[in-house]
Every structure is written in C-alpha cells, then in structure tokens.
Amino acid sequence: MEFIEAFFGVIGDLTWGWSLIPILVVFGLFITITTGFVQFEFFGRMWRVLSSNNNAADPNAISAREALLVSVGGRVGGGNIAGVAVAITLGGPGAVFWMWAIALVGMATSLVECSLAQLFKRRTGENECRGGPARSIIHGLGADYKWLAVIYAICLIAAFGLGFNAFQGNTVAGAVEDSLGISRLWTGIGLAIVAGFIIFGGIHRIAKAADVVVPIMAIGYLLMAAVVILINIADVPAVFMSIVRNAFGFEEVVTGGMGAAIAQGLRRGLFSNEAGLGSAPNVAATAEVRHPISQGITQAFSVFIDTILICSCTAFVILLGDVYVPGAEGIDGVALTQQSIVSHLGGWAQYFLTAAILLFAFSSIIYNYYLGENALTVMTESPIALNVFRVAIMGIVFLGAVAPGATAVFFFSDPMMGILALVNLLAIMMLFPVAMRLLKDFRRQLKAGVARPVLNPDDYKDLDIDLDAWKGTAPAEAS
Structure with a gap:
C-alpha cells in the first residue's frame, strides 16, 4: 500500500508539483492572445443565457442555461468556501488577485475546450447528446488516438466519479454534524438516497435539479456576501488595495510574499474553476445550441461566476472581518470562512453556511457523477455497467459521509486529475486550429x-x- 501511495505521490508531484500549473497558465495566455481576447470580446453576450430557459430548437433537449447551471454547480463547491480561505491563509490577501487573473485567462481556455466538445458531440438519444475531451480525441484526432481517450476516461472516473464524491459526502456530513449535531450516518443515508434518485434519472433529471438548486445556492451566497460588504463598505477600498499590494509584493503578510501569493492564487483558482482540466466540456456537450462557440461562451461565463463572483464573496467576507490574522497559524479552511461570517452577522450565520455547503456539495456530487457516467460510456454502453456505476456512486457518497478516515483511500484523486488535465491540454493543442476555424465562422x-x-x-x-447532432441547424435559422 505504501508503494502505491508513493507511486501516486510521484505522479502528483510531476503534474501539480511543477508542470501542470505553468502549462495551464502559459497555454491560457496563448489562447487569450491568439483568439484576440475572446473572453472580453463576448463578455456582454455571456449574460444572454440567463434570460432564456431554453434556446435550443427542441424544448425537450438540454438548454444552454441548464448546461451552464450543471457546470456551475460542479465548479462551485468546497473550493469556493474552504479553498479560498486556505489560499488567503498560505498566500495572503494577494492570492485573491491571482485567483482573479487565472480566472480571466481560464475563461478563454474554457471557451475553446467546450466549443470543441460541442462540435464533436454525438447524438445518443432523441433528446440527448454526449461529448467531451474523450470524444473530441476519438473523432477529432482519429481512432488511432482512442488509447489516449481511454486514459482520459479512466482518470476522470477515478478522480471525479469516485474520489471527489467521497470528499463531498465527507464535507456535507462534517458540516451538518458540527452545526446541527446530526449523526453522520443519517446524513450519509439521506444524501445517498437523494443523489440516487437524481442520478438514476440521467442527464435530464440532473439538469432539472441543477436548474433549481444552483440559482438558490449561488444567489443566496451572493446576497449574504453583499450584506457583509454593505455593513463594512467603508473598509472595502482598503481591503482591495491590500489585495493588490500583497499580489505584487509591496506588502508582505506571509512567508514567501509575492511568490506565495502567486502560487496559492493560481493553484486554488485552477482547482476551483477547472478551466483547462477537461471536466466541464463533458457537460457543455449535452446542450443543444446553434453553434459550438455559443456554448463555449456560456461555459466561459461559468468560470466568471465561479471565481470572479463566488470566490470573491468568500475572500471579502474573510478579509473584511477580524477573525483572519495575517501570518498567524491556527484557524484556516472552512472554519475560517464560517467564523468570519459569524463575526459579521451573528451565530445564525453558521447554519446558513451549513446549508450553503450542503447545496454546494450536493450539486458537485451530481455533476461528478455525470462526468464519471460520460467517461464510462466511452469504454462501454452496457446498461448493466451504468447501473452498477450508479449504485457504486451512492455507496461512495455514503462511505465518505459516515467514515471520514475512509476518504484517505482516495489519495489517487488529485494525481489522476493531473493526468487527465495534461491529456486534455494535449488534445486542445492538437485541435486548436479547428477551434480557431469555428471562432472565425x-x-x-x-x-x-x-x-x-x-x-x-x-x-x-x-x-x-455527427450530422444527427447538428440536424437542427441550418443557415436559414440564423435570421
């Protein structure tokens, strides 16, 4: 067992340790410049998706907004509550600036990877399509590269389908036990049953659930943060200047100074918004839209919502309070966020945060499940295999909730995500001329x-x- 852990530890060091983050940043900058800063060009267009429930030709198909909310539900999770707190603790306020920077760059990366997933999607049912990096590799690069798609699919199942779902179950059960005193057993049973009901309904039920859950959790959290900011409005300029000064080393509050701020901001930002990691394109491909770039623009908006809006809320809640002490050891992670909210709004706020964590984690569970399901179909279309996987996910969620120590078994999650991210970036690089062709059109x-x-x-x-996947589009519909 020690050998296996050491092996995956080496993989983690070779990916997240030194290669992956620089590659994501450099390639993100390359895409941004080469596309002519496409994320800024179409920023105003991104907001249109919120005004229409279904812009697809078929009202029974997955709409652009539903696909957006599923991906937002997956991106928004523990990283937005606990991850931001860790970034500030280890990197100082300046880490927030670099989270913003990597999000703006990541918007272009997400637009490209999700547009490619849309182009190469395949119709699998009357109102259902599947796609993602694995299918982009198979149909974009050719059957000779199917082995690369299989590696990607295995890593996606291991990281998101299994490992991260156990951690989400653990996060929910821990928060509920700490704030409400409810046993992990009952939380685990309830979470597994509700998750099972939704995932056995397939992508349509997942999309409908996200269409309800995600707006509630996102708007509720944003409103809470807005109240905190309004209460402390006089201190906002000083906090903003502190973020900027720390980001560029003019003011150092933690060991490592500017270097720590950059490292933590980039790492936590990438973990949170997932741009370039190859996860969101699996959901983006389910939407029925008129042009692949349309869904790419929508998914770029998902990165903006995750980091620029929701992560910033957590950052200002922490930095406007008096719980966070720069350079001090002790409170960090979700406890720092929770105590900061309580210091602003009172004891009742911890229950609000528990509810937010519950919704955030639940939306992530159903998102992670779909990623695993989609990856599984790359290797087999067997209904038996699919149902076994669904039952396994319910068991993984339950196990993570009732046995906190059991999550240590999933030490391979981060290394596997590192591999799938590198595979995804390789595919994007090879298919980038196709993406530019779409953008030009x-x-x-x-x-x-x-x-x-x-x-x-x-x-x-x-x-x-797949012509069947695009049979509803024709030049005449553009008017």
Missing part, C-alpha cells in the same frame, strides 16, 4: 448581421462530426 456571421450564428455542417465535411 462565428465572427464572420456576426459581422454579416446574423444575430444568432448557426453551424452549417456542410462547411465541416472534412471533419468527423
């Missing part, structure tokens, strides 16, 4: 006065795209 239609560009499959006959 989208811009051309906008310039021609087309308000809602559409994909014309005839323009991509040289690529292995």
Whole structure:
C-alpha cells in the first residue's frame, strides 16, 4: 500500500508539483492572445443565457442555461468556501488577485475546450447528446488516438466519479454534524438516497435539479456576501488595495510574499474553476445550441461566476472581518470562512453556511457523477455497467459521509486529475486550429448581421462530426 501511495505521490508531484500549473497558465495566455481576447470580446453576450430557459430548437433537449447551471454547480463547491480561505491563509490577501487573473485567462481556455466538445458531440438519444475531451480525441484526432481517450476516461472516473464524491459526502456530513449535531450516518443515508434518485434519472433529471438548486445556492451566497460588504463598505477600498499590494509584493503578510501569493492564487483558482482540466466540456456537450462557440461562451461565463463572483464573496467576507490574522497559524479552511461570517452577522450565520455547503456539495456530487457516467460510456454502453456505476456512486457518497478516515483511500484523486488535465491540454493543442476555424465562422456571421450564428455542417465535411447532432441547424435559422 505504501508503494502505491508513493507511486501516486510521484505522479502528483510531476503534474501539480511543477508542470501542470505553468502549462495551464502559459497555454491560457496563448489562447487569450491568439483568439484576440475572446473572453472580453463576448463578455456582454455571456449574460444572454440567463434570460432564456431554453434556446435550443427542441424544448425537450438540454438548454444552454441548464448546461451552464450543471457546470456551475460542479465548479462551485468546497473550493469556493474552504479553498479560498486556505489560499488567503498560505498566500495572503494577494492570492485573491491571482485567483482573479487565472480566472480571466481560464475563461478563454474554457471557451475553446467546450466549443470543441460541442462540435464533436454525438447524438445518443432523441433528446440527448454526449461529448467531451474523450470524444473530441476519438473523432477529432482519429481512432488511432482512442488509447489516449481511454486514459482520459479512466482518470476522470477515478478522480471525479469516485474520489471527489467521497470528499463531498465527507464535507456535507462534517458540516451538518458540527452545526446541527446530526449523526453522520443519517446524513450519509439521506444524501445517498437523494443523489440516487437524481442520478438514476440521467442527464435530464440532473439538469432539472441543477436548474433549481444552483440559482438558490449561488444567489443566496451572493446576497449574504453583499450584506457583509454593505455593513463594512467603508473598509472595502482598503481591503482591495491590500489585495493588490500583497499580489505584487509591496506588502508582505506571509512567508514567501509575492511568490506565495502567486502560487496559492493560481493553484486554488485552477482547482476551483477547472478551466483547462477537461471536466466541464463533458457537460457543455449535452446542450443543444446553434453553434459550438455559443456554448463555449456560456461555459466561459461559468468560470466568471465561479471565481470572479463566488470566490470573491468568500475572500471579502474573510478579509473584511477580524477573525483572519495575517501570518498567524491556527484557524484556516472552512472554519475560517464560517467564523468570519459569524463575526459579521451573528451565530445564525453558521447554519446558513451549513446549508450553503450542503447545496454546494450536493450539486458537485451530481455533476461528478455525470462526468464519471460520460467517461464510462466511452469504454462501454452496457446498461448493466451504468447501473452498477450508479449504485457504486451512492455507496461512495455514503462511505465518505459516515467514515471520514475512509476518504484517505482516495489519495489517487488529485494525481489522476493531473493526468487527465495534461491529456486534455494535449488534445486542445492538437485541435486548436479547428477551434480557431469555428471562432472565425462565428465572427464572420456576426459581422454579416446574423444575430444568432448557426453551424452549417456542410462547411465541416472534412471533419468527423455527427450530422444527427447538428440536424437542427441550418443557415436559414440564423435570421
């Protein structure tokens, strides 16, 4: 066992330790510059997805907004509550600035990876499509690269389907036990049953659940943070300046100074918004849209919501309070966020945070499950295998909730995510000319006065795209 742990530890060091973060940052900057700062060009267009429940041709299909909310529900989790607190504790207030920076860069990366997932998606049912990096590899790079897709799929199942779901169950059970005194056993049973009800309904039920849960949790958390900011409005400029000064080393409050701020900000930002890691494209491909770039723009908005909005809320709640002491050891993680909220709003706020953690973690569980399911279908379409996987996920969630120490078994999660991220980045690099071709087509239609560009499959006959998945699009619909 020690050998296995050491082996995965080496993988983690070779990915997250020194190679992955620089690659994600450099490649993100490359995409941003090469696409002409596409995330800023279409920033205003991103907000349109919130005003329409279903912009697909078929009202029974997964809409762009539903796919957005599923991915937001997955991205928004413990990283937004505990992760930000850890980043501030280890990197100082300046870490927040670098979280913002990597999110703005990551928006372009997410746009590209999700647009490619849309282009190469396959129709699997009357109102259902599947896609993601694995299928982009198989159909974009060719069958000779299927081995690479299989490696990606295995890593996705191990990291998100198994490991991270155990941690989410543990997070919920711990928060409920600490604040409400409810036994982990009962929390585990309840969480497993509710999760099972939703995941056995497939992507449509997952999307409908996210359409309800995610707006409630996101808006509730944003409103809570807004109250805290308004209460301390006079201190906001000073906190903002502290973030900037620490980010560039003009003021150092932790060991490591500017270096610690950059390292922690980039690491926690990437963990939180998942841009470039290859997870969100699996959900992005389920939406029925007129053009792949449309869903890419929507998913870039998901990164903005996760980091620029929700992570910033946690940061200001902590930095505007008096619980956080720069450079001091002791309180960190979710405890720092929880005690900071209580210091602002009173004891009742800890129950609010418990509810937020419950919703955040639950939305992440159903998101993680779908990633695992989608990866499984790359290797087998067997209904028996799918149902076994669903039961296994319920068991993993229950195990993580009732046995906190059991989550240590999933030490392979982060290393596996590191491998799948490297595979995803390799695929993006190889398919980047195709993404630029899509972007050029989208811009051309906008310039021609087309308000809602559409994909014309005839323009991509040289690529292995599924015509059934794009049968609802035609140039005439662009008017």
